[in-house]
Amino acid sequence: MTVATRTEHDLIGEREVPLDAYWGIHTLRALENFPITGIPIGVSPFLVEALAAVKEAAATTNHQLGLLDDERFAAIRQACEEIRSGELHDEFVVDVMQGGAGTSTNMNANEVIANRALELLGHKKGDYHHVHPNEHVNLSQSTNDVYPTAIKIAIILATHSLLSAMEILQASFMRKAEEFRDVLKMGRTQLQDAVPMTLGQEFATYGVMLGEDHSRLSEAVMMLHEINLGATAIGTQLNAPVGYVPIACEHLAKLTGLPLVSAVDLIEATQDCGAFVQLSGVLKRVAVKLSKICNDLRLLSSGPRAGLNEINLPAVQAGSSIMPGKVNPVIPEVVNQVAFQVIGNDVTVSMAAEGGQLQLNAFEPVICYSLSAGIYRLREAILVLATRCVDGITANRELLRSEVENSIGLVTALNPFIGYAAATEVAKEALATGRGVAELVLEKGLLPPEELAAILRPETLANLAPPQA
Template sequence: MTAVAAVRREHDLLGDRDVPAEAYWGIHSLRAMENFPVTGTPISVYPQLVEALAAVKEAAALANEELGLLPAEKAAAIVAACREIRAGALHDQFVVDVIQGGAGTSTNMNANEVVANRALELLGHGKGQYQHLHPNEDVNLSQSTNDVYPTAVKLATITAAHGLLRAMAVLQDAFAGKAVEFRDILKMGRTQLQDAVPMTLGQEFSAYAVMLDEDRSRLAEAVELIHEINLGATAIGTGLNAPPGYAETARRHLAAITGLPLVTAANLVEATQDCGAFVHLSGVLKRIAVKLSKSCNDLRLLSSGPRAGLGEINLPPVQAGSSIMPGKVNPVIPEVVNQVAFTVIGNDVTITMAAEAGQLQLNAFEPVILHSLATSLTSLRAACVTLAERCVTGITANTEVLRATVENSIGLVTALNPHIGYTAATSIAQEALTTGRGVAELVLEKGLLPADRLATLLTPERLAGAGQG
């Protein structure tokens, strides 16, 4: 005989449904799972979001108790349940799909049900016995999805952004370390893939470090805007059904819980419908992705070969490169970072469209904004650490190849132009190109400069200039 799974019956405005007896989620979460089988990615995949939702519910319970709306016993049970969730418990009970209709209502309902059912257990009751503590009437007291969800998304985004900032610092340090290591290695710089003028390999790697440092500053600035929240706005920003003083009280408790300098938006009606801070942050993430991808393009190009490419640097081999070509090793780490960058750029388009599609007093598309932002932040963080640890720190220079390109480059004549004149320099360049002979050799042969003067002009220190890495 097949065992019948234990269930409990719950009720909502559409009727009654059976919910697994051991589930901490309830009927609203059940309907959301049925309605939104979209990505197969539950919100539990984003632990920062789950913990942020618990922090908001905890702050709301403390505020409601302080303002005399919630009995102390219920508040204590809700707070205890939320703290368990923030410590990592019950994350698997956050089951609704990350992309959903309803402006995040299903996510908020899922949180309400999980918190309520755990609080009921702490009070000595069974799951689903909502007459003792109700998901909406108690856990969601003085709240709406429209202020809970955006606030939780912002908290989760801040946490994820701090993770990205740390990862970018790791990658920046890796590039900076190589800049020091390669500071005395002369090479040819290139513009439009043509020989330009000499530089050092250290200068080349220093530029990548500086680009990351600039982007870390821009990201930190963008994250500051995310600290403005609309908790207390309730449905559309008017604060309907929240008591006087609730917004500030809840903000104070939430700031204490998270340790973040949160501020309440000056105009809650505006804040409830506006997604501008998310658009701005996404734009910064796109900037980071573009520049990171450009750096990876350079690494792939500089390491191309090993015989038929530039072959100026060697990327550390991390896996076999081909199932048919023995001995082939590919630049797989830069390649995966390129693909992360492409994803981030696509996510920025999604976030832009979702923010633009908001209508009147609410943007219903914040779930896809959350999903896109979270994907971009977590993927970029992983990409930066992977690039630093699996690629940049192991890069070596092919010094002989680099020296030969400088000695044989027509671009070397640019450094001599002020000393032999443009006409003579042009003639030398043309002859060097035609004959394959070196620029320095031809300058000496024609008596355009004495040998000691030429040697001085072609020292690495002078050729690399003041920006030497």
């Protein structure tokens, strides 16, 4: 079937563009040049909406400064508002991985907005002498200030959604901490018996870890609120009118609801990717600690007969195509894998930031892709971990209690009451015979039963605070 087309031209020559497409010749060339991941930028709503917000703020500023007439401004603004509301995202088709420092992404946005504005004004798509992608939509701008600003906004919004997910998982762990408050168990160091604690303390630790990372991530994302909109090509504001920078920043802040500020030095801000590196490092921290938590959950639930078997993870699917009855810890496993990818992405971001040269970093597309992918996948993995795993965890209480009573590590808690020498002898005999420490202490008359029972209370062994009234 023959597809109807329109003819567009650029500095290289003429090409036929699908008649109904809102994108144009620059986007077409990018589609041909960068068939890399198969992932279009349109799959990231935060990025597309951020681009539209930048273009609307720029158009509003140009109109306010007398550079853009009422008719064109109204059409461009409406096109941007439609995109920000979720329309035309499927027209943002260039690959997330691209050369050109984001120029293809910027031009994809310019062309979609221009052609929608033309349509609103009653003109045909591609009739650019009425509304031009470069002369009107990109007026007073460069890819080098539009793209970094847009990806910062997109990553800020994505990070806010990740922070919300972290709060949900933290709450899940803290609910389990309260549920398991009095469940006595053995703590371990280097996989060896250490001293008693409660399962509640173990789960509360995971909640505290997530809370700390939430704070660090909240701090890191604030660095992205400094933008270089109005810097144009290299930060010297060439082709931007006097007064454009503060006005454009103010309009963009209002549109996004974010406390955006203009960089003090626009030349520095145009080439520096330090804020992305900082955020990536904190995302790696989140991933590392989240993976450690999942390692613990897999270890604590190992068995059920030949492992630790201290907790039970929810059975969400059959675990084997050959072993009947086997159930695997698939939720922690998938979270581990997401964490591994985020950790690897941090290397990519670091290398891309380091690879920038002189007044511009050409590798911001891979920085944007790496950070966005990591944030989105961490968010989804965290929500799955909370709802499909942590919320349904149960404890094998009697097994945990018996392990404490039979553990050699219990003598550490008894040492202040029976003395180091007696505790050592009890430990040696318990290890040699397989008998429980508590049993031997009673047999040897080292403590009366009521005193031993008091010592073995969870509140005593685990140094618990008294329950809240």
